Amino acid sequence: MTTQGKSDDDDAVSEVRLTRRRRVPIAGYYRDPEGVPEWKLDTHQWRNLEIAYDCAIGNELRDEIAKLVNDYFYFDQIEKNSVLSKDALAYLSSFKKQATAFVEMLLDNAPDTAALNTRDTLRNYYWIDPEAPEDDNFAKLAEKVRSLIDAASALANDLNEGRDTKRKERPSAWDRMIVDLSAAVARFGLPETVNKGTDKTVVDDPSPFVRLVMALQSTFPADRRRFHFGLDGAPSYAAAAGAVSKAQSAFRNHIETRDAKSPTE
Numbered sequence: 001m002t003t004q005g006k007s008d009d010d011d012a013v014s015e016v017r018l019t020r021r022r023r024v025p026i027a028g029y030y031r032d033p034e035g036v037p038e039w040k041l042d043t044h045q046w047r048n049l050e051i052a053y054d055c056a057i058g059n060e061l062r063d064e065i066a067k068l069v070n071d072y073f074y075f076d077q078i079e080k081n082s083v084l085s086k087d088a089l090a091y092l093s094s095f096k097k098q099a100t101a102f103v104e105m106l107l108d109n110a111p112d113t114a115a116l117n118t119r120d121t122l123r124n125y126y127w128i129d130p131e132a133p134e135d136d137n138f139a140k141l142a143e144k145v146r147s148l149i150d151a152a153s154a155l156a157n158d159l160n161e162g163r164d165t166k167r168k169e170r171p172s173a174w175d176r177m178i179v180d181l182s183a184a185v186a187r188f189g190l191p192e193t194v195n196k197g198t199d200k201t202v203v204d205d206p207s208p209f210v211r212l213v214m215a216l217q218s219t220f221p222a223d224r225r226r227f228h229f230g231l232d233g234a235p236s237y238a239a240a241a242g243a244v245s246k247a248q249s250a251f252r253n254h255i256e257t258r259d260a261k262s263p264t265e
Contacts, residue, residue, distance in 0.1 A: 036070075036073050036074050061185065064184045103142045191207060214240050226243065
């Protein structure tokens, strides 16, 4: 094991206080997630990471890795629970149609006799609510519903303006964690390159960084893991190396596309 960085010989569990998380673009419509698991390791688990990486991981780098992983858990859950803009727009369209029909019902604009009689029976005999408005107040209720329709239109406009038509170019939360992790270890002079081999060679042990990623994932909850398997179904260093390299490429492509769209001075 190399000696870069300073290892923590204390047996206490490593505690990490998270600051406000970075807001990264998510190609969807979402709310802040709840119940995101917290990631932290004890000394023995950190030792296992160091053995896999063949490098000492000092306290400062440990804190940075913990922050990156917890950010990954947070944004990964957002991605899993997010709604694509197109689905949100479809719902808003349906909602506006139904709300408009409700306003028409309130304002006596029934399309035919059957609708008119059914509407009156519903409103006058089945809507048993002491707080229900009198007939002369239905216009006020209709106005409130119209204001909700206007709000739905405003939300639809915002979703259309912010809609990402090139979602495939965006790095995922896992991609971003891999890129940030490689940058973090590089700042400490530790290995971050990926050896994928060639079409004619098979790499069973591609690089210390890939071993670190695989060992790191073994500490994640099952639903947060991105294990990569070979043709025999077993965990494969070569497959993992390809996945890590792909994540880095996805990030670079996103940055290049973003910068190309930015106005030049």
